[in-house]
Amino acid sequence: MHPILIIFRFNNGEDPNGRRGSEIGDIQLKVTSETLSPKMVVDFVAGLLGGAAGVLVGHPFDTVKVHLQTDNPHNPKYKGTLHCFRTIMQKESFRGLYRGISSPMGGIGLVNAIVFGVYGNVQRFSNDPNSLKSHFFAGSIAGVAQSFVCAPMELAKTRLQLSSQIDSGIKFTGPIHCLKYILKTEGIRGAFKGLLATILRDIPGFSAYFVSFEFMMRQVETPNVLYTLTAGGLAGMSSWLACYPIDVVKTHMQADGLGKNAKYNGFVDCAIKGFKNEGPQYFFRGLNSTLIRAFPMNAACFFVVSWILDFCNAKTGMDSVVHSDQPLTLVNLDNKTQADLETTAATVEEVVRKIITDNAISHQYASTPQDVVHNHYTSSTINIPKESKTRLSSDCNLK
Numbered sequence: 001m002h003p004i005l006i007i008f009r010f011n012n013g014e015d016p017n018g019r020r021g022s023e024i025g026d027i028q029l030k031v032t033s034e035t036l037s038p039k040m041v042v043d044f045v046a047g048l049l050g051g052a053a054g055v056l057v058g059h060p061f062d063t064v065k066v067h068l069q070t071d072n073p074h075n076p077k078y079k080g081t082l083h084c085f086r087t088i089m090q091k092e093s094f095r096g097l098y099r100g101i102s103s104p105m106g107g108i109g110l111v112n113a114i115v116f117g118v119y120g121n122v123q124r125f126s127n128d129p130n131s132l133k134s135h136f137f138a139g140s141i142a143g144v145a146q147s148f149v150c151a152p153m154e155l156a157k158t159r160l161q162l163s164s165q166i167d168s169g170i171k172f173t174g175p176i177h178c179l180k181y182i183l184k185t186e187g188i189r190g191a192f193k194g195l196l197a198t199i200l201r202d203i204p205g206f207s208a209y210f211v212s213f214e215f216m217m218r219q220v221e222t223p224n225v226l227y228t229l230t231a232g233g234l235a236g237m238s239s240w241l242a243c244y245p246i247d248v249v250k251t252h253m254q255a256d257g258l259g260k261n262a263k264y265n266g267f268v269d270c271a272i273k274g275f276k277n278e279g280p281q282y283f284f285r286g287l288n289s290t291l292i293r294a295f296p297m298n299a300a301c302f303f304v305v306s307w308i309l310d311f312c313n314a315k316t317g318m319d320s321v322v323h324s325d326q327p328l329t330l331v332n333l334d335n336k337t338q339a340d341l342e343t344t345a346a347t348v349e350e351v352v353r354k355i356i357t358d359n360a361i362s363h364q365y366a367s368t369p370q371d372v373v374h375n376h377y378t379s380s381t382i383n384i385p386k387e388s389k390t391r392l393s394s395d396c397n398l399k
């Protein structure tokens, strides 16, 4: 048997195609027997495009960072971040700033598709999707999931960035070439060097990322463009603050040789040696440039993701959850109105019947647009007991 999927939305009188839709407060109900919710795919696509937007905005900062990191300390070419930026612009214009963008574009696009795809789906299907706890948990799972792609990708990036310091006796043409070489010489274990450190970094990294974004977005009723950009930027910064010391250790692990060439015995050993050698500063070197880059990059990323999710929600006008053997679930985009529903109707069945017998509750529950909290990652659920499900469908002529 196909799971029954009930989708409903509150129509605020705005038709996505510009036509005037139904009356304010009308509720549209749709019942289908699909297994795949369109949202599932939308999350991945939104993450992919959001990641690409982030790289487009963030890459010049990365270029400046790498130029500064590799500058000669005894005879520096650049006086600082701004000077470096200006010098590259003068000499090579945008081409200089955007050189080498193709690999992060592909890589971060893929990583973000996994991050936002896994995050959105875990969050929506969790028991209490609206709680910050669910966002935290979904962020951690997403962090673990992306690590398997992120770790080898960052390994290749690190080895390429440090190719002047690490002498592997070969000049790499790009990340794929570098990874192939690692696979050939160091095997599959070599390609996943730093995986554990990546997981340890990205569990706190991505839970902080999503919880802080969600928290900030909840502080205002209708976040405007500037607000969304700021929240995304700050979420990116807080995510790096939450995990930066682990990131430093990860970088050293991935820059380390293998076998008898290895300086470190593992994650903890690496952290201890770094601390003994340099003191607490060891864990914070490079934090500035990371934070500077994180703001614009994640502002762009979250903005594009939110925009795409909003756009798709407006188009389909629905949010949805599929439960095959659990009680049927109703999902709605709008917390507030749903809260009204829950308190005024005695039973869930009654709620559904009210929704179905058209207009029965439309005016009673009419909410003005300002009243609506559009929470991109929120889905509110009403659980309908299994027994009432069958009755419901026959009563209402639903298939």
Ligand SMILES: NC(=[NH2+])NCCC[C@H](N)C(=O)O
Pocket (backbone or CB within 6 Å): 054, 201, 202, 205, 206, 209, 236, 239, 240, 243, 294, 297, 298
């Ligand atoms: N530590 C993390 N991985 N935090 C998540 C932020 C990811 C984001 N793509 C960035 O590079 O800024």
